Each structure stands twice: as structure tokens, then as C-alpha cells.
Amino acid sequence: MVQYVQAEKNNKGTMEAASLFLRYLLELQEEGWFRGFLDALDQAGYSGLYEAIESWDFQKIEKLEEHRALLRRLQPVFKTRVNPKDILPDISECLIDQECEEIIQVCSNKGLMAGAEKMVECLLRSDKENWPKTLKLALEKEESVFSELWTVEQGAKGVETKDLGDEEIETSEIQIFYKEEPEYQNLSQNSSPPSEVAPLKIRNYQLELALPAKEGKNTIICAPTGCGKTLVSLLICEHHLKKFPQGRKGKVVFFAIHLPLYDQQKSVFSQYFERRGYKVAGISGATSENVVVDQIVENNDIIILTPQILVNSLKDGTIPSLSVFTLMMFDECHNTSKHHPYNMIMFNYLDQKLGGSSDPLPQVVGLTASVGVGDAKNRDEAMEHICKLCASLDASVISTVKDNLQELTEVVYKPEKNFRKVESRTTDGFKCIISQLMRETESLAKSIFDELGAVTPENLSRFQNRDFGTQKYEQWIIAVQKACIVFQLPDKAEESRICKALYLYTSHLRKYNDALIISEHARMKDALDYLKDFFNNVRAAGFDETEQDLTRRFEEKLPELESVSMDPSNENPKLKDLCFILQEEYHLNPETRTILFVKTRALVDALKKWIEENPKLSFLKPGILTGRGKTTNNTGMTLPAQKCALDAFRTDGDNKILIATSVADEGIDIAQCNLVILYEYVGNVIKMIQTRGRGRAKGSKCFLLTSNADVIEKEKMNMYKEKMMNDSILSLQAWDEAIFKEKVCQIQIHEKSIRDSQGKAKPVLDKKNKKLLCRKCKAFACYTADIRVVEECHYTVVGNAFRECFVCRSHPTPKIFGSFEKKAKIYCAREDCSHDWGICVKYKTFEIPVIKIESFVVEDIATRVQTLYAKWRDFHFEKIPFDAAEMSK
Numbered sequence: 001m002v003q004y005v006q007a008e009k010n011n012k013g014t015m016e017a018a019s020l021f022l023r024y025l026l027e028l029q030e031e032g033w034f035r036g037f038l039d040a041l042d043q044a045g046y047s048g049l050y051e052a053i054e055s056w057d058f059q060k061i062e063k064l065e066e067h068r069a070l071l072r073r074l075q076p077v078f079k080t081r082v083n084p085k086d087i088l089p090d091i092s093e094c095l096i097d098q099e100c101e102e103i104i105q106v107c108s109n110k111g112l113m114a115g116a117e118k119m120v121e122c123l124l125r126s127d128k129e130n131w132p133k134t135l136k137l138a139l140e141k142e143e144s145v146f147s148e149l150w151t152v153e154q155g156a157k158g159v160e161t162k163d164l165g166d167e168e169i170e171t172s173e174i175q176i177f178y179k180e181e182p183e184y185q186n187l188s189q190n191s192s193p194p195s196e197v198a199p200l201k202i203r204n205y206q207l208e209l210a211l212p213a214k215e216g217k218n219t220i221i222c223a224p225t226g227c228g229k230t231l232v233s234l235l236i237c238e239h240h241l242k243k244f245p246q247g248r249k250g251k252v253v254f255f256a257i258h259l260p261l262y263d264q265q266k267s268v269f270s271q272y273f274e275r276r277g278y279k280v281a282g283i284s285g286a287t288s289e290n291v292v293v294d295q296i297v298e299n300n301d302i303i304i305l306t307p308q309i310l311v312n313s314l315k316d317g318t319i320p321s322l323s324v325f326t327l328m329m330f331d332e333c334h335n336t337s338k339h340h341p342y343n344m345i346m347f348n349y350l351d352q353k354l355g356g357s358s359d360p361l362p363q364v365v366g367l368t369a370s371v372g373v374g375d376a377k378n379r380d381e382a383m384e385h386i387c388k389l390c391a392s393l394d395a396s397v398i399s400t401v402k403d404n405l406q407e408l409t410e411v412v413y414k415p416e417k418n419f420r421k422v423e424s425r426t427t428d429g430f431k432c433i434i435s436q437l438m439r440e441t442e443s444l445a446k447s448i449f450d451e452l453g454a455v456t457p458e459n460l461s462r463f464q465n466r467d468f469g470t471q472k473y474e475q476w477i478i479a480v481q482k483a484c485i486v487f488q489l490p491d492k493a494e495e496s497r498i499c500k501a502l503y504l505y506t507s508h509l510r511k512y513n514d515a516l517i518i519s520e521h522a523r524m525k526d527a528l529d530y531l532k533d534f535f536n537n538v539r540a541a542g543f544d545e546t547e548q549d550l551t552r553r554f555e556e557k558l559p560e561l562e563s564v565s566m567d568p569s570n571e572n573p574k575l576k577d578l579c580f581i582l583q584e585e586y587h588l589n590p591e592t593r594t595i596l597f598v599k600t601r602a603l604v605d606a607l608k609k610w611i612e613e614n615p616k617l618s619f620l621k622p623g624i625l626t627g628r629g630k631t632t633n634n635t636g637m638t639l640p641a642q643k644c645a646l647d648a649f650r651t652d653g654d655n656k657i658l659i660a661t662s663v664a665d666e667g668i669d670i671a672q673c674n675l676v677i678l679y680e681y682v683g684n685v686i687k688m689i690q691t692r693g694r695g696r697a698k699g700s701k702c703f704l705l706t707s708n709a710d711v712i713e714k715e716k717m718n719m720y721k722e723k724m725m726n727d728s729i730l731s732l733q734a735w736d737e738a739i740f741k742e743k744v745c746q747i748q749i750h751e752k753s754i755r756d757s758q759g760k761a762k763p764v765l766d767k768k769n770k771k772l773l774c775r776k777c778k779a780f781a782c783y784t785a786d787i788r789v790v791e792e793c794h795y796t797v798v799g800n801a802f803r804e805c806f807v808c809r810s811h812p813t814p815k816i817f818g819s820f821e822k823k824a825k826i827y828c829a830r831e832d833c834s835h836d837w838g839i840c841v842k843y844k845t846f847e848i849p850v851i852k853i854e855s856f857v858v859e860d861i862a863t864r865v866q867t868l869y870a871k872w873r874d875f876h877f878e879k880i881p882f883d884a885a886e887m888s889k
Helices: 002-012 014-027 033-044 047-055 059-063 065-081 084-094 097-110 112-125 131-141 185-189 204-214 229-242 259-274 293-299 307-316 341-354 379-392 405-411 429-455 471-486 492-521 524-540 545-566 573-588 601-613 639-651 663-667 685-692 709-733 737-760 884-888
Strands: 219-222 252-255 280-283 302-305 327-331 363-368 397-399 416-421 594-597 623-625 657-660 675-679 701-706 770-774 780-783 787-790 794-797 806-810 820-828 836-843 846-851 856-860 866-868
Touching: 002 014, 033 047, 047 059, 059 065, 065 112, 065 492, 084 097, 084 112, 084 131, 097 112, 112 524, 204 219, 204 229, 204 397, 204 405, 229 252, 229 259, 229 327, 229 363, 252 307, 259 280, 259 302, 280 293, 293 307, 302 307, 307 341, 327 341, 341 379, 341 737, 379 709, 379 737, 397 709, 416 709, 429 492, 429 524, 429 545, 471 492, 492 524, 492 545, 492 601, 524 545, 524 601, 573 675, 573 701, 601 623, 601 657, 623 639, 639 657, 701 709, 820 846, 846 884
Parallel strands: 219 363, 219 397, 252 302, 252 327, 280 302, 327 363, 416 701, 594 657, 594 675, 623 657, 675 701
Antiparallel strands: 770 780, 770 856, 787 794, 794 846, 806 820, 820 836, 836 846, 856 866
16 A cells, blocks of 8 residues: 555556545544544644644644635746745745755756745645744745735734734835944954954044034934044934933934844944943844834843834834933934835824924934935926925935035045947847847737736736837836735636646746846847756756747747857957956056946846856956845855855955845945946936945946946936035034924925815715625625714624625634624635635624734625725725624624
């Protein structure tokens, strides 16, 4: 029997073997076979299945079907965008040991794509109830682009008033914006022994920058990248904490907007202040679920936070008000606009200030390399933009270096900037062939839409006006893939077939688009190698009919592509110019150290190969520095690998050039770099100032190489805006402080009135009665007319009819929240469904169901159109308040 089961696995697969095993198992006559079976399951690692059979409750396993269906649908994208070896250590607890070994073996023998396919197969069989969440966390940790598509119910998409669901702690997505370098790097690397309190080497211009804040004024400190603003923040923080009389204590919160910078700032503040007797702690999105925020705030003098943590804590009342702090410091404060978490915090501050509260408000200090000018066309508009930023941060002073400029210029060198307009290829045979393949692939995808007719998801069948080889085309592909997640058909098998095919077509289109971008800026050979690697991986994986057809089409064109890419007349003229600049600069100064900025990781790899294979440039021995996000073909760099690359560039004399993506304008400080080359690389004025700040050495140069005249114009516009920003700051600094405060106050009052009016503007209510259907099986649940709102944010259903539609099971973690006692979970009553609908609570004297909208589909009774809602706030129906008298009747 054992041999038969093994043979079935080898010949037909695991599921067929499992079916045969169960048949044999049920035929056993021996006493104790069932207990033996359970023990064997437990011993082999099938803990979820063991618990389910032991308790004869399969709800947890059945609940995973939703996630299995999504993973089946996303499988084509998973295998092209996820490196299984990177996430395996973090998800191994959701698999059995044998499966982990099989995944590693498949990766080694057949490649990463086949390994990813094997990982999907194993996850689909996983009996661990937490595997969807574990997979999400592993993808986010590796910053995989696939994590955008892999959505699990974890309350991580923005925070509203807390539902009484299963997820008690909600953490919002960490948002990553423009960042500046850790100027404190040496401070954190070369620390003194713990027994000593090393004095800081403070420059006069740093004292000048800190002065207004040390006088207690709300201040924006605007100073160039690399001048040591972190040291300025330490000075301000220390002065602030020391000024309080005995019996009173200050409390400082320092905000950093992304995780690596948060970690570094926490390290620096801890090193500096803990030796001086102060308590320092930090909370980020990565650690918030394991800590009690209000206790951390209460028990420490300095708290380092990612800002969303405070936004959430103010919203749920964990932190009652900003008055618990005496100083708030905002790193990269130019982000205080629109719906950024910084602005959410300052809305709370300004509401308290303008609302006439008697509670004391904390001092506010912002730090930035550039306040920017927004869309300003002239100095007046630029001044208005800067005043708005000051109003957002309640700043009465903009602190810049004026008296100690000479000292500043000795520390922070502004490199000379050169523009080079380079030529593109006059003819591009490679692009013609790849474009033809893309048109064919689009036609195949379009034929699927044509089958659907009017059911097309969000009219994504419209393919016109999208240029191949552009960022816009990439964005369209992402939009199609996201639309497939919520696309529905009555026939689920057909729905799955269509979505899987669309994912395959769009994944191939994405690779072709990447290849065109590589060919445009590097060699055709590199672009072709990129595609060959991709198709080799496709062949080694599942290789279904659709993939076979797409691979055949590519292979038919391969000889033509090989011929075009090897033709010397197709050499990229941009590379000739880049080669000339590098040769010239190293001839003038053989000790030159260069950072070459490019747009994508694929380009980093392509240009590294080009330099290594070019006899005129191979002496440069290029290093690379890329972000941490990972895909199958482009493996990102971990933080230790990034540090290693930077250390090698700093210390290894042979490593003369670093090829980098934008990660290097976000967080590094290389004082000896004297040549910065921006290769088709340009951002806004803030990004320009930060990028240029990489060239720190005296005599540094900065080149912008592009074939696009618009790119040069944009960079010149950035330079003009930088001058306009500096002139505007000088003009504002000349104002009388009382007049400036009055201007800021007027803006604050005006902005608050807009916020208040927007808050009061209620959406038009749909008063038609609608049906709620179970999202999984589409069984009828209730009418909207029967829904009542309890304490403004919880939704129950009145009437006995609804009670027939669900079943209750005791809640694994019963708890009391205010007036509510959480007692049970409620599920769809259909035996073949049992979809999780919410919870049953005791509220005052009533036992009532509390439902979550994401468990249902809303159907219009007249038109039968169905709509999905993620949050109750998005569903604008007539909401009737809960009435105890109605319940008593």
C-alpha cells in the first residue's frame, strides 16, 4: 500500500496520492488506527489539520479558501515577481519541512520561476490559518512589488474608527517619500565607549541653525544635504530637556518617515542621550503590534516614531492629545502637506490651537534640505507656498545659515553642473520586433475581453494611446492586474481561467516593456539577455499552453533579435557619450570617484556589464547599489548588502564607480565622491537638491546626460526654482516676525475652515433598499433597511429573519470593549460556505450580531448590479441609529 501511494504521488501528484491514502486508511480494521493517524499528522507538522479533525471543526481551514482562490488567480504574477528563496525563511513555519526542502531543490534544479510555482502549490495545501498574513509580512519585509496585489484582511489600508472585528490593532501602511541622507553616520559608527560622554564637534553654522528653536520658537530648519542637521536636532533636543525646572520634565517626539531612517535615528538618539541619563524608545509600523504605545510614551523622555503610529493613537484615543509632548521634531518636514501623516498630526495640533483649548501645545521643529516651491511660477507664489508650509507646521521662523556661510561652504560643496544632450539611435530594429510581439500579445489579451463583451472589468480592454517602453505602459499593466483581483463572473472556473490568462499576458508585456527601456538606455544585447533569462525561467516552470504559445512567438523572432543586437551599427550613441565623459574625467584625475544614477535596477545590471566588458572602462571595477524590493529577475539588496557596497566604495581604491538607483539619493553620505552622473535621471527640485548633495568633495562635477531636451529643460527649471526658493526664504526672513505670525495664522484659519466644510459636506445618500449577499456563496443575508448603527461605527441587523442566515461559534478571544462584550463569531449558515460575517456581542442587555461590510456583496434590487465595499464609510446608504426601544418591541 505504501508503495502504491508513493507511485501515485510520483505519477499523478500529491492530491491523487492523498486520495488513495485516505481510501486505504478507511479500509483499515486495526484498533487505534484513527488515533495513530492523528498522531502521525501532528508529528509530520500538519498542526492545522490535526486540530481540525481532533475538534471536528474545519472552519479555520475552510476560511482559507478565499486566499487560495486569490493565490491561484495571482500565480502567473507570483512566479515572475517573487524570489522564493528570499521569502522561504519567513514562511517556512506555514509549510512542512519536506515542502521547504522540495522548494529549495526545485530552485536549484529548474530555476527561481519553477521554485515559485512549487511554493504556490505548497501554500495552496497549507493547513496553517495564518499563512496568508505570514506571506503578506514576508513580501512586505522584502519590499516585493507582489505585496500590492496580495491583500489580506489585516486592517492595514488606513485607519477608521475601530470595528469590533478580529484585528484589534490596526497599523497603517508605512509611506515612503523623498528622504535625505543620515548625516549622523559617523556619529553612529564611531561611538565612544559607554562609560564616556563624548562631546560633539559643533560648528558655528550648526549653532546658528539651532538658535531660534533653542529660544523656544516653532522653527523650520532649512539647510543643505550633508551639513549635519541631525546634530542640530540633538542640540535642540538636549537644550529643551535641560531647561525644565526640578519637578517638571520635558517629553520629545522625533518623527522619521521611513523604516531604515527610523532605525538609524533611534540608534543615534539612544547612543547620545542614554549616556546622559535620559530614556529613549521607538515605535514603528514593524513593532507597533507588540507594544503598548501610551506606556512607551509615558515611560520615556524621547520617543522616535514613524508618524502613522501617532496618527492611529490619536484617532483611537490611546494618546489623548498632543499636550503629552513638549517638543515635536519632524524630519524631512517638507512632506507636511495633503494627507501625509505629518499633516494629520498637525491638523490635530491646529484644531487644538484654533479651538481655544487651554491645554499647552508642544514646540514644533521641522528639518529639511528644501522647503520646495510647489507649482509656483514666480517669487510671490513661491513665498505663498513656503508660508503654507510654515502654517502647516505652525512655524514662526525659517532658520537658514546666513552669518556662517563661509564655514558652511567649506563643509558642503555645491558641485558644478553640466548638461549633455546626447543622440538616440536613428533606427531601432530591436524596438520594431519587440513592439510587434507586444501588439500580438495585446491582441491575445484583447480577445479575452471581446469574449466577455460588456462584462469587461473597468473598460480595461481599451489598449490605445499607450507607448511601448514607457513608465505609463507599466502603470497600465499594474492597473489591469489590480482590476483582475475584484473581477467577478457567475462561473468561477471561467473567471479563474480568464484572470489567469490576463495575468500571463500582462506579465509578458511587462517584461517586453522592461526590455525596451533597457535597450533605449543601454545595449540591445543586454535587453535581449534580460528576455532570454525570463523565457528560460518560464520554460523551467509550469509552462502551460498559453506560456508555450507566447514562448514560441518569442523564439520565432529570436534569430532576428540576435542579428539586430550583434550589429555594430546599432551601438547606442548615449553609451559613446557616457564612455567619453568617464574617460575624460579619469584622464584629468585618475583618483576620481563616481556615482552613476539610473532609473531602474535592470539598467544598473546592464550598465555594470557594459563597463566590465568595455576594455576602455573595465579598470573602474563598478559596484552597484539598489533598493531592497525584490522580483525574480531583479534581486534587491538587503540593508547589510547596501552597507557592504557603500563600505567597499568608500574604502576600496579599485572600486572607482558606484552605479545606483534612487536609493543612493535617499540615504548615503560619501564625502570623497567628486563626480555625479545623472543618466536620464531627473526628479523635482527637492530630489535635485538631495541628489546633487552626493558630490561632496571639492571640485566635484555633476553631469546630466539625456537624449530628451524636455529632461534638460525640467532640470533647468528645477535650478531656477531652487534659486526662487532661496530668494523667497530671504524675503520672508526680512519680514517683521509679528507680521509673519499674523500671515501664518490667517492661512491656518482659512485652511481649517476648508477642512471643516469638507468634513461637513455629506455624500448623497442612496435611499433605495438593497440586498446584502454573502461575498463567498452569494446567499441572501439581509436588506439595508434592517441595518442599524450602534455608537456611530458598528453595524447590526434587526429582525429574526437574519438570525436564520448565520450560525454562531464561541469566539477564541472573547473580550470587553467599552459597552460591548465580544462573545462569538458568526458565519454564513450554508454548510458549504461558512464565510466569516463578523461577531456576536452583548451590548447593554441585548445580544446582537455585528457584521463587517467586507464580508458581503451589495446588490441593487432593481438592476441586480453588485458592488463591493471595503469599509462601511464608503457605502452611502441611509444609516438608521440603533434604538433600544425598537429592540424591546
